[in-house]
Amino acid sequence: MSILMDLATPIVMGILLGGLYSLIALGLSLIFGVVKEINIAHGDLVILGSYFGFVGLTFAGIDPMLSLICGLPVFFGIGYGIQRYLLNRAFRISMDATLIIAFGISIILQNTYQLIWTPLSRGLTTSYSVESFSAGPIYVPLVYLLDLIVAIVVMIFLREFLKRTYMGVAIRAAAQDWKAAQLMGIDTNRIYAYTFGIATAIAAIAGVFLGLTFPFTPLSGMSFLIIALGVVILGGMGSIAGTLVAGIAFGLAQTIGGYFFGVSAQMLVAYTMVLVVLAIIPRGIFGR
Amino acid sequence: MNGNTILKVNHIDVFHGSFQALWDVSLSVNEGEITAIIGANGSGKSTLMETISGLLHPSAGTIEFEGKDISGLQPFEILDLGISLLPEGGRIFPDLSVLENLKIGSYNPKARSEYTRNLQRVYQLFPVLEVMRARLAKSLSGGEKQMLALGRSLMSNPKLMLLDEMSLGLAPILVNDLYKALREIRARGITILFVEQNVRRSLVEADSAYIMETGRIVLSGHVDDLREEAKVQKAYFGT
């Protein structure tokens, strides 16, 4: 009985953490589902969001969530540019080319962060990022709850966008049948670029909340990318609900693994889960 | 029905990689008419359709639509000019609803402004689509899917409709319904160019026809003239 009480906090933390993971993975899932690319620079784009919030906070004292308001269009533009001018062309060369170019972008980003912000670990500390709350035996940092709430809100927005707007339906159409979409008058190159832009904007949101939740370094992108990849594949490509569920699964694996094997083993548990997922589930729970 | 040439294909060669699929193909389609392209599998019919609609580009020759050279344009640009291709198998979007499929048909800004009107006309033509508008497209039967594909094509307000094997795999009753719809579409002033394997059917429905074989046009003309030839071709096609 007492073990259940002890587990209560890791379980709740795991679910809330899963919210953050699913938010981080959401952009990746969108790109994977629509453009059929695995953007291995995604983790670094998320961290770009974290650094963006960091700059706003340390130089102008702007709360990171507020700085997102002007940040989102910027990130959309960055993502649009990357897909439109780099990855669209890579696509035409070969599948390997897109992987290698995304890798190149990742390297450029990581080392630019090292150059500008040094390898020191940073965090977004605001008045609320250090708050915790307790409910019964459970003791949880406030940001974790915030992460889950924001994740769900973003997902709802995304789902409505994909259902109700012409662009959203076009994106879904292009994901299902790229050739037919072209015949409907959809400029698939532009649509892919818009999708990447949206995914990058979501990555920025994820990055800000990541920064509020954890300390981060220039190389953190890789760690979160790996988990995001696991989430995307477990959740099924392009499935929003699946991403949430899979994210929570990974969050739980990490916190419960940490509970049983020690804090330093947390990431190991999560990574091993990624490998298992990759080997066993090429298509995911909700995916087609 | 004024007999103007709306589409002119001039001596095009088309390659799939290093394989030549079309050899010196020329044809012309008259405005307001129904033109058929007849041929067996592998004769290059689909390649021809894909080339006209911009999915493929000719390595030699040109394609003119309403006097304008469209051979280098992208599919969405060609759609904007008024050519809509209904590809082989229909290729409706399986995980979109019927209504969403129709909606995406009018993605083009010009068509978007006439969305409501076009939707009503599609429902008139295919009442069953209105009934099933909330259903996921993948749950439709084969015939219904083709109707949806036709309706979706119409939503883009085309001047010229290209149909690639519209009746493939469908029961004769359904095929009749589809061709009936086609006649109504023609009556609205839309020019039709369709690809068929069934010689007899084609010669009944079309005004003129082209017969293709291994990437070349081997015979063409008004259907009345061709019907005579058809008796000779019967051995060839076996239909």
Place this chain on the structure above:
Amino acid sequence: MKTAMIKSQKGFLLLITVGVVLALFPVIGAPRLWLLYLFIFFIYLSLANMWNLLAGYSGLISLCPAAFIGLAGYTMTLLTWVGCPYYIGMILGSLAAAFFALIISFPVFRMKGIYFAIGTLVVPEILRYVFIMWVPVGRPLYGGGGGYPIKGVSQVSPALTYWLALAIALISTLLMRFILRSKLGTGLAAIRDNDITAACSGVNVFKLKLVSFVIAAFISGIAGAVFYVYQGYIEPSSAFSIQWLVIIMLATVIGGEGTEEGPILGTLVVVFLYFSLASYAEISLIIQGIILVIIMLLAPQGIIGFLRKIRN
């Protein structure tokens, strides 16, 4: 046919000649800096050759060279701590890397295409965490957790490490030549074009991929071990760092993936860049990334591929 054979013999002779000449450098008193440049060049060339074997010829974009390098390095290091001489440690380390490749091939080869790449991306990260946490001998020294000096290598002369590296580079290059002209090579070419067609033609896809993977692991392991003999210490973050992959990928891509001479040319360029930009640490890495992107966009076949295109 005969010209091909003559060409291959000529190439072989050229390699041997160059190898002998290079081997004489330490003896004739070449400057230490040259020896260092060449040493690094030999190590990276071996690694690039192996990456080329996988990505350029077997259709396996492997993102885990660091796993083999680090694992071999660590095995050797830990063995030296229990009294094993370094040269035996090197061999055992490479065998450990090869064995590791064998084991992970079973789950990892189930992943097709892009999933394989992701899987290989995760492996070095997992190893990094393992070696940060697992400190079986001595106490954590460098960078907190898992870093060790390597015992018994401080007396090793730079000339010896130079010759070891030269030997590995030659072996890897000759191995590539040999493989590509063998049945393995033809099978790999078929796989690279299309997995499924190859399988239908009777190629045992899994076995061939496995053979390449294990060979690559072994040679990469030796190269890594020699590097660590020279460096004298090892620690997890750099042993399993993505930096290995960056340089190797860059070298192979610049030179020309899927060509024999590509890695040689590419490694020359990369090592040259590496040393000329050495004083600009972070910027040099950014530049490497930019070059990678530009090359893939403008000349995806690398320099060799580009030259061949021009000649045709």
